[in-house]
Amino acid sequence: MSTLIRVRDGVAHLSSGVSGVEDPSFLTAIVEGAGALLHWDATAGASWPDADIDDIAAASGWLADVYGPAVAAAASSESDAAVEIADADPGIVEAVLRLGHLAWARSWWPAGARIPALDPALLAAEIALTSHLVSHLLDDEDAVEHALRDAADAASRLAALPLALAPDGAAVSAELAELADDHGIALLPVTTAREEWALAAGGAGPASAGIELATGADAVRWADVPAQSVDAEGEARWWLRQHDGRMTLRVEVPAVDADVAASTLAARFGPSDSAVDLALERVGDRFSGETDVPASVAFLPAGERTLWVHDPVLAPSPGAPETAEARDRVIRFAADRLESPSASLAERSAGASR
Incomplete structure (x- = not known):
């Protein structure tokens, strides 16, 4: 296999062409090496990692092990080259x-x-x-x-x-x-x-009573929640209801059946200038939360009825959603x-x- 070496601004980029630094984080496997970041598409079955080397001297102790002596020498030359990987360990x-x-x-x-x-x-x-x-x-x-x-x-x-x-x-x-x-x-x-930890069985729908005014669902961005906490294929659902002279917003998110799952998350509904924030607690097989909201929430345009579920430490602000x-x-x-x-x-x- 040939490795393309590019040197730009003091950083040597070693690439097999299988993956690139533009790959989203949830597709990228990473090893922090001495003087370099090794990375590759975690789902692609890579034979070698790509590498971004910003300290050739620090990386010199292992470059030949991973890429062979010819690639190690070429990476130190500060010039572009295509070199065959040979005699790696x-x-x-x-x-x-x-x-x-x-x-x-x-x-x-x-x-x-x-x-x-x-x-x-x-x-x-x-x-x-x-x-x-x-x-x-x-x-x-x-x-x-x-x-x-x-x-x-x-x-x-x-x-x-x-x-x-x-x-x-x-x-x-x-x-x-x-x-x-x-x-x-x-x-x-x-x-x-x-004893094996198990989530209690949850109900089939929201516990709130009253008249349902609106409902909807949004995907949960994987990068916004702790690993193995929210069902990776599940959606966060919301309900606006009116009862007893009050309007409430309820949010539910399917939880992972594991004792390592987070116990709390946060949710934000609506546009940033008038968003409604609420806490979600893991109860049974889901995260859920409910709060009173002003009547104006019911009149939000459909495009502004958005739900963002996140861990505030991991994701203090929204990011671009992953593609399906x-x-x-x-x-x-x-x-x-x-x-x-x-x-x-x-x-x-x-x-x-x-």
């Missing part, structure tokens, strides 16, 4: 791609009614072990220690895997314990398997991963739960 390349995929899954896995949520403890364990394989490449010198602390409670989840995955769980648990011991990190002991095509692509990719022989342990565990 396949084990390092595979670990980089796996680490980027695991990090992508932790941030963007489209959990919902059709796609089971991934266990964050299993993801954390795999991220720690994979980070160790490429620790010389990573920008954070303490990345392995940080990852091990994130995985401190993974032993219990590894011990509770389905019987078919128990051997893999035991192997990961042993490797994790050895790595933690090498780094002086204390892991939590295995505890008695907890791109979202479908990610959901199809995740569904395929649940049955892929190359899937992570977290993905295979989720697949076994269906």
